[in-house]
Each structure stands twice: as structure tokens, then as C-alpha cells.
Amino acid sequence: MTLRMAIIGCGKIADGHVEQIRATGRGEVVAVCDREPLMAEQLATRMGIAGRYTDAARMLAETRPDVVHIATPPDSHLALARLCFEAGCHVFMEKPFALTEAQSRQILALAASHGKRVGVNYLYNYEPPGLMLEGLVQRDALGEIVHLDTSYGYNLSGDYGLAVMADPGHWVHRLPGKLFHNVLDHVLAKVVPFLDDRIECQVLAFRRRGPTGSAIVDAMPDELRFLLRSGPVTVSGNVSAHGRPVSHTLKVVGTTDSVELDYTARTLVHSARWAQPSALGRLFPAWVQARQFARNGWHNLGLFRRHQYHYFQCMRELLVRFYDAVEHGTADPIPPARILRVTRIIDLIVTAMATPSGRSTTDTPTEAAMPEVAP
Structure with missing residues (x-):
């Protein structure tokens, strides 16, 4: 068909x-x-x-x-x-x-x-490190998830950022959460599989850049820090328009092992362990980490040679899975419960941004509120 x-x-x-x-x-x-x-x-x-x-x-x-x-x-x-x-x-x-x-x-x-x-289009879950993480979680290689730390950078000097900054009528300024409302999906889609719908949220949002003279543009904050708690799992998030290099990372801390993902470099490495006694043991972790990065490099080179390293390769993988669901009745690649969880947390963050305490919570679990087992 x-x-x-x-x-x-x-x-x-x-x-x-x-x-x-x-x-x-x-x-x-x-x-x-x-x-x-x-x-x-x-x-x-x-x-x-x-x-x-x-x-x-x-x-x-x-x-x-x-x-x-x-x-x-x-x-x-x-x-x-x-x-x-x-x-x-x-x-x-x-x-x-x-x-x-x-x-x-x-x-x-x-x-x-x-x-x-x-x-x-929660495409970044289908980048090579996202697919590697999916496999690790399915094999229970990380144990129970304790904490996730996610960072997402945004360049206001890029083409899209300049358009937002130059045009007070740009649709981003109409969003309740303004710039953050437009990028939080990228941040949250990667962590919601490990959460349920009972969320506590604390937020700090502010404008770090100087004034432009436009009340609408100046009302848009450009730095966001948030902390989520969902049962025994916590998430710390950083969205920054000023940090350099522009970051796009995720650290997943488990009771058995922890991993660090870089979506820009398309790498996933296991966190360093200091297993040997004495100061001599501190010599080994750097070499172990270097070996992991080298394996990631060879893996990415293989994808490049097979024409599977395009900038939007992750979207291609997601679309294939979506079209499979349409044509063959397979499972939705992004389940409805996950979509709702992302939008629910965005609502919480936007509410907390407008609250003097910077806090908002939800404790009304729904039928779709059970945590998932894989991203």
C-alpha cells in the first residue's frame, strides 16, 4: 500500500x-x-x-x-x-x-x-543514543531509575531565534509558556516514560538578556530550571539560551548503572566507575570512557556509510513506526499516555512560572498514569 x-x-x-x-x-x-x-x-x-x-x-x-x-x-x-x-x-x-x-x-x-x-514528532527518542537507551531499559540493565538530568540549549542568534526576537507578533509570543512552551516537548519526551502522572514541580524562569525596548519581546524569559518528582524518581531540567556550547544531553541514574547521552554528538556512554583501589585506579576510567566514545564513533560511521546518519534520520525512524501503526495495526510509537504526560507537565511548568512560589503539583492519576518500562 x-x-x-x-x-x-x-x-x-x-x-x-x-x-x-x-x-x-x-x-x-x-x-x-x-x-x-x-x-x-x-x-x-x-x-x-x-x-x-x-x-x-x-x-x-x-x-x-x-x-x-x-x-x-x-x-x-x-x-x-x-x-x-x-x-x-x-x-x-x-x-x-x-x-x-x-x-x-x-x-x-x-x-x-x-x-x-x-x-x-517527538523525534529525539529515535536518535541513535535514544534507541540505545531503549535497549538498555528493556534489558533492565540500569536497574530502577533514581534520577534524570536533562539539558537543552537554544540559540536566540540562530535563524529561528532571530525571527522570534525581531517580531513581537510571532506566534511563540502567544504561547502561555512563550519560548519554553515551544521547546519543552524535546526536553520532556525523553523523561516521561520513567514517570507517572503524580507530579510535583518547582520552577525558576527568568530573562538573562538585556531589554530590547519591546514589552512583548522582553516579557519572554530565556533561562529555565525545573525540578520534578514523581514517586521515587526525580528529574532536573535546564533550558538555556545562553550556555555554550548549545547542549542537548540526558543523564539517567539507575540503581545498577548510569548512562550519559549526548544527542548532538549522538553518543551514549556508561558513567565512569572507580573500581580499582588507591590512586592508581584513577588512571583507568578515562581510558575506559575513551574506548566507549570510540565505539560510538565507529557505530556512527557505520550509520553514515549506510546513509542512515541524516540530520532528520530520527524523524525517519519515527515515521516508519507511525506508518507501520497506520498500515499494519502495530503499537503507536508515541503512546497516548506519554503524549498526555508531556502536555500535563508543560501545563505544570507554565503554571509554576506564573506562581510566586514557583511550585505546582498534580496528584490525580488517570487510567493512563502508570509508569512505562521503556522510553
């Missing part, structure tokens, strides 16, 4: 969706849609796509896609998802999945009522 695909939202990320849909070999992009005609036209022309629309309902009626990728700002996701489900389409959503947990629940309920699949 060859899936017929369509894309709603023709911004920069849409290029990645088109490229990776084609790379999977699972379907054809038959149409693109954007309210701004020029955006739809330029994407369709560059990518050689026949259908180009400014009205989503008309596109769905005329092209009848099997799967629609929604790559618009999150405040439009609920309405667009409803439109797609009612047209008989499965939906793959760009993050953030929705504006709030309540909207996320509505989207998931609509998918279930129409018998359709819905996915979200």
Missing part, C-alpha cells in the same frame, strides 16, 4: 517532513496547504508537489489523503485535527502537540472515536 500524504503548514519544518516522508518510501505527498498562498506555492514548487491549497477543508475533499502532517502553531492543532479525522485521515502532529493538556485529551478522544491514529 502506498499512503497518500498531505501537509498543512508550509513553514521551515515542512521541508523536513517532505524529505523524510519520501525517504521512508511509504507514500507520496499529494498536496500542501497554508493560509498564506506564497508559503504553499514555494514549498510545492521546490519539492515538486502537485497540489497546493490555502483551504484545508478543500484540500482534504479534493485530494483525499490517508495521512496528514500538521505543522502549524499549536493553537490551531485541535481544529485542524478534528477536520482531518472527520475527513477520514490519520494525523501526524508537529510539536507542541496542543496548547494544553485539555486540548490534547480532545485530540486523542477524536482520534479514538474516528478509529484513526495520531502521532507527534
Whole structure:
């Protein structure tokens, strides 16, 4: 079966969706849609796509896609998802999945009522280190998880950052959590498999950069620290626009072993152990670590030689699993419970940012609140 695909939202990320849909070999992009005609036209022309629309309902009626990728700002996701489900389409959503947990629940309920699949682009779980971590957890190689420490950097001097800083009307400024609301999915999607829905949250958010003179732009904080507790598991998080080099890391501390993941370098190494007595023993860990990094390097070289090291290779892996769920009825690569947990914690962080104490909690577990066993 060859899936017929369509894309709603023709911004920069849409290029990645088109490229990776084609790379999977699972379907054809038959149409693109954007309210701004020029955006739809330029994407369709560059990518050689026949259908180009400014009205989503008309596109769905005329092209009848099997799967629609929604790559618009999150405040439009609920309405667009409803439109797609009612047209008989499965939906793959760009993050953030929705504006709030309540909207996320509505989207998931609509998918279930129409018998359709819905996915979200939590792509970094499918980077090489994320897949390695998945294997370690499935083998119970780390023991019980004690703590996770996650760090995510953001460059406000990059193309996207400059657009946000220069335009007070940019949609990021409309989000309740502003910049953080747009990037927290990347941070939280990697840790929620180890948590349940009973979450305590403490937050510190502030603006480190100087004033610009725009009240809207200056209202956007650019440094975030948060601490979560879910039963016996804790999470510390750091989102920084100023730390250099720009980081994207995760440390997972277990009762048996601990690992450190670098998503930029695509490495996973086990934390150093000092097993030998006396000062002589301190000579060995550095060599053991070097050997682990070398193995990661050779593994990545092998992926490169097999043409599996593309920047969005992780999205390709996620899409293959999502299309398997659509065509063959396999499990959702991102389960609904995990999507809800991410959006619930984002709600908690946004609430805590607006609270003088910086705290917020939830202790109302749902049917989907049980911890998962693998990321």
C-alpha cells in the first residue's frame, strides 16, 4: 500500500517532513496547504508537489489523503485535527502537540472515536543514543531509575531565534509558556516514560538578556530550571539560551548503572566507575570512557556509510513506526499516555512560572498514569 500524504503548514519544518516522508518510501505527498498562498506555492514548487491549497477543508475533499502532517502553531492543532479525522485521515502532529493538556485529551478522544491514529514528532527518542537507551531499559540493565538530568540549549542568534526576537507578533509570543512552551516537548519526551502522572514541580524562569525596548519581546524569559518528582524518581531540567556550547544531553541514574547521552554528538556512554583501589585506579576510567566514545564513533560511521546518519534520520525512524501503526495495526510509537504526560507537565511548568512560589503539583492519576518500562 502506498499512503497518500498531505501537509498543512508550509513553514521551515515542512521541508523536513517532505524529505523524510519520501525517504521512508511509504507514500507520496499529494498536496500542501497554508493560509498564506506564497508559503504553499514555494514549498510545492521546490519539492515538486502537485497540489497546493490555502483551504484545508478543500484540500482534504479534493485530494483525499490517508495521512496528514500538521505543522502549524499549536493553537490551531485541535481544529485542524478534528477536520482531518472527520475527513477520514490519520494525523501526524508537529510539536507542541496542543496548547494544553485539555486540548490534547480532545485530540486523542477524536482520534479514538474516528478509529484513526495520531502521532507527534517527538523525534529525539529515535536518535541513535535514544534507541540505545531503549535497549538498555528493556534489558533492565540500569536497574530502577533514581534520577534524570536533562539539558537543552537554544540559540536566540540562530535563524529561528532571530525571527522570534525581531517580531513581537510571532506566534511563540502567544504561547502561555512563550519560548519554553515551544521547546519543552524535546526536553520532556525523553523523561516521561520513567514517570507517572503524580507530579510535583518547582520552577525558576527568568530573562538573562538585556531589554530590547519591546514589552512583548522582553516579557519572554530565556533561562529555565525545573525540578520534578514523581514517586521515587526525580528529574532536573535546564533550558538555556545562553550556555555554550548549545547542549542537548540526558543523564539517567539507575540503581545498577548510569548512562550519559549526548544527542548532538549522538553518543551514549556508561558513567565512569572507580573500581580499582588507591590512586592508581584513577588512571583507568578515562581510558575506559575513551574506548566507549570510540565505539560510538565507529557505530556512527557505520550509520553514515549506510546513509542512515541524516540530520532528520530520527524523524525517519519515527515515521516508519507511525506508518507501520497506520498500515499494519502495530503499537503507536508515541503512546497516548506519554503524549498526555508531556502536555500535563508543560501545563505544570507554565503554571509554576506564573506562581510566586514557583511550585505546582498534580496528584490525580488517570487510567493512563502508570509508569512505562521503556522510553
